[in-house]
Amino acid sequence: NAGVTQTPKFRVLKTGQSMTLLCAQDMNHEYMYWYRQDPGMGLRLIHYSVGEGTTAKGEVPDGYNVSRLKKQNFLLGLESAAPSQTSVYFCASSRQSGGRYEQYFGPGTRLTVT
Amino acid sequence: QKEVEQDPGPLSVPEGAIVSLNCTYSNSAFQYFMWYRQYSRKGPELLMYTYSSGNKEDGRFTAQVDKSSKYISLFIRDSQPSDSATYLCAMSAASRFGNEKLTFGTGTRLTIIP
Numbered sequence: 001n002a003g004v005t006q007t008p009k010f011r012v013l014k015t016g017q018s019m020t021l022l023c024a025q026d027m028n029h030e031y032m033y034w035y036r037q038d039p040g041m042g043l044r045l046i047h048y049s050v051g052e053g054t055t056a057k058g059e060v061p062d063g064y065n066v067s068r069l070k071k072q073n074f075l076l077g078l079e080s081a082a083p084s085q086t087s088v089y090f091c092a093s094s095r096q097s098g099g100r101y102e103q104y105f106g107p108g109t110r111l112t113v114t
Numbered sequence: 115q116k117e118v119e120q121d122p123g124p125l126s127v128p129e130g131a132i133v134s135l136n137c138t139y140s141n142s143a144f145q146y147f148m149w150y151r152q153y154s155r156k157g158p159e160l161l162m163y164t165y166s167s168g169n170k171e172d173g174r175f176t177a178q179v180d181k182s183s184k185y186i187s188l189f190i191r192d193s194q195p196s197d198s199a200t201y202l203c204a205m206s207a208a209s210r211f212g213n214e215k216l217t218f219g220t221g222t223r224l225t226i227i228p
């Protein structure tokens with residue numbers, strides 16, 4: 001049971017380049033999330049999904065797109081990277097258990113945009 | 115004003131001391147309160163989960179929620195060097211799909227000095 005995994009762990013992009021971050025979970029969780037973590041800003045929700053084929057915007061969705069084609073995978077795309085998107089990106093998943101929605105986080109992807 | 119305020123620290127205490135970490139919030143709709151621990155260059159891991167007001171104890175950790183004051187606390191007794199990490203408070207309100215969207219504090223960096 002690997003939990004939540006993220007690919008890649010590190011990436012350096014030039015301004016204007018595109019990339020896709022992959023999140024995979026093997027816990028059969030319904031909900032999945034993408035966050036970014038910046039110094040002094042905490043974790044901020046980018047997009048989330050409440051089930052396969054559904055996505056919704058979070059607090060800071062601009063410049064990002066997501067897809068949830070399979071229940072176990074949640075992809076985060078940057079179409080045209082900007083230096084402001086330099087951050088650590090975390091994926092999380094959760095399911096309801098007795099009214100609780102405990103979120104389990106992946107190890108993170110460190111992205112630098114130059 | 116942020117919905118959740120948390121003193122970023124850093125906080126340094128000697129081994130064996132009692133640690134008190136706190137968050138305040140402004141959204142009266144928040145009903146679920148969590149504390150996450152994040153080691154350096156790792157993803158956050160859930161430490162404590164509390165619903166509504168009251169106390170919850172788990173080993174050396176005690177979480178307190180005072181909804182009337184919009185104030186939550188995490189106490190660590192007999193602190194150990196292995197407790198050195200960043201502690202994030204998080205909270206959520208019930209939503210159409212459940213209580214799955216979290217709002218995080220910025221985190222408090224804690225160091226336990228041997």
